[in-house]
Amino acid sequence: xxxxxxxxxxxxxxxxxxxxxxxxxxxxxxxxxxxxxxxxxxxxxxxxxxxxxxxxxxxxxxxxxxxxxxxxxxxxxxxxxxxxxxxxxxxxxxxxxxxxxxxxxxxxxxxxxxxxxxxxxxxxxxxxxxxxxxxxxxxxxxxxxxxxxxxxxxxxxxxxxxxxxxxxxxxxxxxxxxxxxxxxxxxxxxxxxxxxxxxxxxxxxxxxxxxxxxxxxxxxxxxxxxxxxxxxxxxxxxxxxxxxxxxxxxxxxxxxxxxxxxxxxxxxxxxxxxxxxxxxxxxxxxxxxxxxxxxxxxxxxxxxxxxxxxxxxxxxxxxxxxxxxxxxxxxxxxxx
Numbered sequence: 001x002x003x004x005x006x007x008x009x010x011x012x013x014x015x016x017x018x019x020x021x022x023x024x025x026x027x028x029x030x031x032x033x034x035x036x037x038x039x040x041x042x043x044x045x046x047x048x049x050x051x052x053x054x055x056x057x058x059x060x061x062x063x064x065x066x067x068x069x070x071x072x073x074x075x076x077x078x079x080x081x082x083x084x085x086x087x088x089x090x091x092x093x094x095x096x097x098x099x100x101x102x103x104x105x106x107x108x109x110x111x112x113x114x115x116x117x118x119x120x121x122x123x124x125x126x127x128x129x130x131x132x133x134x135x136x137x138x139x140x141x142x143x144x145x146x147x148x149x150x151x152x153x154x155x156x157x158x159x160x161x162x163x164x165x166x167x168x169x170x171x172x173x174x175x176x177x178x179x180x181x182x183x184x185x186x187x188x189x190x191x192x193x194x195x196x197x198x199x200x201x202x203x204x205x206x207x208x209x210x211x212x213x214x215x216x217x218x219x220x221x222x223x224x225x226x227x228x229x230x231x232x233x234x235x236x237x238x239x240x241x242x243x244x245x246x247x248x249x250x251x252x253x254x255x256x257x258x259x260x261x262x263x264x265x266x267x268x269x270x271x272x273x274x275x276x277x278x279x280x281x282x283x284x285x286x287x288x289x290x291x292x293x294x295x296x297x298x299x300x301x302x303x304x305x306x307x308x309x310x311x312x313x314x315x316x317x318x319x320x321x322x323x324x325x326x327x328x329x330x331x332x333x334x335x336x
Contacts, residue, residue: 001252001263003193008256011046011184012135012155018052019159019180030073030101037103048189049182050145050152051108054101054159055116056178060094063087067113070100074112077105087113097126097179108144116179130158130176131169137257139210141227142183149187149237151227155257156181186228194230201271203242205229209260224262242266 021036022028033054042049058066067086074082087098097116102108117123129136134157141151156179160166164175186206194204207224226238241264242249249266 001254003196004190004254004263007048007189007193008254011049011182011189012257014040014046014049015052015135015155015157015180015182018054018182019157020162022054022180023159023162023177031076033101034077034103034105042104046184047192048184048186050185052103052180052182053099053111054178054180055097055114056100057176058087058096058098060092060096063096066096066098066100070098070113073100074105078109078112081109085113087115089115089118093117097123100178126156126179129156129179131172133158133160133166133172135257137259139208139225139259145183148234149229149232150234151186152183153186153227154181154183190228190230199267199271202265202267203229203231205238205241205264207262207264208256209262227261242268246270248272 018036022033025032037052040046042052056066071082071085074085078085087096093115095117099111099114099116102111116126125136136156138154138156142154145152158172159177159180160172160175161177165171166175190204190206194202205226206228208227209224229238232238243266246269247266248269249264251262251264254261254263
């Protein structure tokens with residue numbers, strides 16, 4: 001539980017650093033974003049991160065300027081494909097929150113220009129995030145990336161111009177530049193944690209206890225939503241939980257940036273035995289057997305010695321009596 005909490009905080013701090021970098025730099029470019037993420041060495045330091053992105057807050061009036069900026073900034077990565085980039089889905093809207101930077105850029109080039117506000121439910125959450133200035137953690141897997149028991153989750157936080165005040169809602173809206181986000185693979189994050197546990201065979205099941213959105217865009221609450229099961233697979237992502245007297249089980253809570261998680265752990269009791277637990281009874285049995293043999297040998301030796309001493313005493317008594325008779329006979333002979 002502690003290690004998972006540390007991992008989550010490290011990924012959260014990564015997102016905060018990206019947000020601070022963008023908000024504190026004037027005329028921030030995709031090249032700067034690319035160089036920064038490259039120096040992070042995600043595969044080594046943050047292996048569960050799939051990609052980091054930044055969506056720009058664009059008004060309808062600034063749409064042409066944004067498209068020119070996005071196409072010019074991605075030309076070095078996408079080549080001629082950059083000239084065809086546009087805001088998706090198409091349509092004229094008062095404001096867009098369009099993805100402009102993605103790193104590693106080769107992960108999801110199809111997301112360039114995607115308007116995060118086009119999803120009404122998700123867009124309302126992002127606007128709430130903007131107004132409150134808080135980090136938002138997704139409660140539902142990312143549909144475009146996730147497969148059964150291989151879920152990707154997202155975190156997003158608002159990016160403001162650090163040179164402008166942000167004390168009130170109106171000030172935060174005026175200083176709002178966009179939204180920075182990252183997508184990470186939950187099994188990679190959790191398997192890395194389980195590798196550090198000294199007990200093998202532990203089963204870990206992670207449930208999100210808050211609201212979540214299904215593939216149809218419907219919001220559900222009040223029921224645990226299984227995000228990960230270490231014993232699950234593509235065909236059976238959520239097998240029945242272990243129970244019974246042969247298992248040790250416990251459930252612990254975890255706060256995932258405001259989202260209530262519940263993590264169930266279970267392990268066969270035999271897996272909790274250490275090498276000494278297995279060796280000690282055998283050692284004690286061996287010591288007991290040896291002690292029993294020695295005690296038997298000692299008792300046998302004492303009994304045998306006593307028997308031999310009695311036999312020797314009897315023989316000596318018989319010989320002494322025989323000698324006495326012979327001596328008396330000799331004395332009688334001398335008298336005669």
